Amino acid sequence: MSTENLDISRRKLLGTVGAAGATGLALGAAGGAAAYAAGSQPAGTALASVGSTAVPFRGTHQAGILQPLQARGHLVAFDLAPGAGRKEAVALMRRWSAVAERLMAGEPAGPGDTGVALDAGPSSLTVTFGFGASFFDRTGLVARRPAELDPLPAFSSDRLDAGRSNGDLWVQIGADDALVAFHALRAVQKEAGAAARVRWQMNGFNRSPGATARPMTARNLMGQVDGSRNPKPSEPDFQKRIFVAAGGDQPWMTGGSYAVVRRIRMLLDDWEKLPPERQERVIGRRKSDGAPLTGGGETSELDLDRTGPDGKPVVPADAHARISAPEQNGGAAMLRRPFSFHDGIGADGTPDAGLLFIAWQADPRRGFVPVQRKLDRGDALSPFIRHEASGLFAVPGGPGAGEYVGQRLLEA
Numbered sequence: 001m002s003t004e005n006l007d008i009s010r011r012k013l014l015g016t017v018g019a020a021g022a023t024g025l026a027l028g029a030a031g032g033a034a035a036y037a038a039g040s041q042p043a044g045t046a047l048a049s050v051g052s053t054a055v056p057f058r059g060t061h062q063a064g065i066l067q068p069l070q071a072r073g074h075l076v077a078f079d080l081a082p083g084a085g086r087k088e089a090v091a092l093m094r095r096w097s098a099v100a101e102r103l104m105a106g107e108p109a110g111p112g113d114t115g116v117a118l119d120a121g122p123s124s125l126t127v128t129f130g131f132g133a134s135f136f137d138r139t140g141l142v143a144r145r146p147a148e149l150d151p152l153p154a155f156s157s158d159r160l161d162a163g164r165s166n167g168d169l170w171v172q173i174g175a176d177d178a179l180v181a182f183h184a185l186r187a188v189q190k191e192a193g194a195a196a197r198v199r200w201q202m203n204g205f206n207r208s209p210g211a212t213a214r215p216m217t218a219r220n221l222m223g224q225v226d227g228s229r230n231p232k233p234s235e236p237d238f239q240k241r242i243f244v245a246a247g248g249d250q251p252w253m254t255g256g257s258y259a260v261v262r263r264i265r266m267l268l269d270d271w272e273k274l275p276p277e278r279q280e281r282v283i284g285r286r287k288s289d290g291a292p293l294t295g296g297g298e299t300s301e302l303d304l305d306r307t308g309p310d311g312k313p314v315v316p317a318d319a320h321a322r323i324s325a326p327e328q329n330g331g332a333a334m335l336r337r338p339f340s341f342h343d344g345i346g347a348d349g350t351p352d353a354g355l356l357f358i359a360w361q362a363d364p365r366r367g368f369v370p371v372q373r374k375l376d377r378g379d380a381l382s383p384f385i386r387h388e389a390s391g392l393f394a395v396p397g398g399p400g401a402g403e404y405v406g407q408r409l410l411e412a
């Protein structure tokens with residue numbers, strides 16, 4: 001089948017999803033799998049719920065920050081190619097924005113589409129773009145580099161690999177289907193053309209939608225319920241904490257956010273040797289349901305002052321949930337939106353697995369940095385994790401009609 005035919009088949013299958021571009025579009029009754037088996041794609045074929053969800057590309061904020069965790073993720077950092085500057089960066093951001101908008105609507109990437117996502121709907125695909133501190137040197141835009149992008153301080157427990165850290169440009173891809181996510185990754189890489197080269201790339205995953213009887217907070221590879229105390233959009237200070245407000249020093253970042261990315265390896269062989277009660281004391285929450293050790297359910301407040309019969313705090317002084325709590329850090333908060341990773345088993349039998357920790361905030365100097373400083377000094381979790389790579393990226397607000405991502409930075 002020619003590429004053109006592949007493209008046409010996918011459009012037929014998707015019907016009007018691309019044009020509608022709204023979330024949660026379901027296209028009717030079942031039948032996609034049968035059509036696939038028969039090798040044909042009748043017009044109007046239905047997509048199952050997971051495939052049919054499309055996330056809008058345009059809006060106040062870029063997609064990929066507020067959406068629920070997706071089942072698959074790819075993180076990729078690029079450096080501008082030698083000799084490439086602002087002009088090439090403008091053309092690249094135009095190309096990347098155009099392809100991201102098409103793919104998020106469930107349309108083919110363009111002429112020469114690989115066909116990898118054929119038969120699937122948009123599957124909650126999000127493609128999010130950010131700029132690293134070095135981008136501003138490369139493009140002659142140093143005057144527009146936000147102070148929030150100042151390098152993160154070194155932490156005593158850092159074991160960072162420079163080759164897998166930072167980068168001029170960062171792209172976060174998430175989708176609820178592995179092929180849709182891979183398809184987007186390849187399209188983004190191809191559109192980079194001669195303008196930018198991959199610096200590092202990481203793959204992650206989360207639980208698939210529908211795997212639990214009801215929507216639940218995610219679990220990480222240590223088996224903990226992780227994300228319970230994330231700030232909620234319904235909270236009055238949510239916008240202020242996570243997104244850059246209008247009227248700041250760098251107007252192009254209005255509606256944007258700063259992403260701190262850390263590849264955190266989990267020393268699972270050591271962790272799994274701990275009895276569950278010890279594991280619970282490391283975090284300060286129950287493993288079964290994420291509830292605080294001081295009682296209640298997952299959403300109950302931790303009672304940090306409560307002591308047990310032995311006179312010691314029920315939530316230990318070095319428990320991760322105590323040390324990272326906003327109340328212990330002058331209100332510092334961030335939206336954690338991670339992917340787990342597993343990159344195989346080493347020659348010594350240990351899994352190269354852990355958390356692609358992604359924290360979103362309006363200012364990392366008032367979010368990630370103070371919390372990580374405190375964790376670095378005495379978190380009971382520290383002996384079981386290792387920070388191996390790090391990045392900090394300015395993620396501008398979402399594009400308005402007719403705009404590409406980053407236009408307000410590159411063309412102001």
Ligand SMILES: C=CC1=C(C)c2cc3[nH]c(cc4nc(cc5[nH]c(cc1n2)c(C)c5CCC(=O)O)C(CCC(=O)O)=C4C)c(C)c3C=C
Binds near residue numbers: 264265290333372385
């Ligand atoms: C500097 C920021 C943080 C890093 C790095 C970090 C790593 C990390 N965390 C877990 C597991 C859990 N973290 C939990 C809570 C939590 N963690 C941070 C920050 C960092 N974590 C914050 C701000 C919070 C919320 C605290 C609060 O608001 O009270 C929890 C408890 C459940 C929850 O609230 O999400 C778990 C479990 C791992 C495994 C990890 C590194 C691999």
Ligand SMILES: [Fe+2]
Binds near residue numbers: 320324
């Ligand atoms: Fe944490």
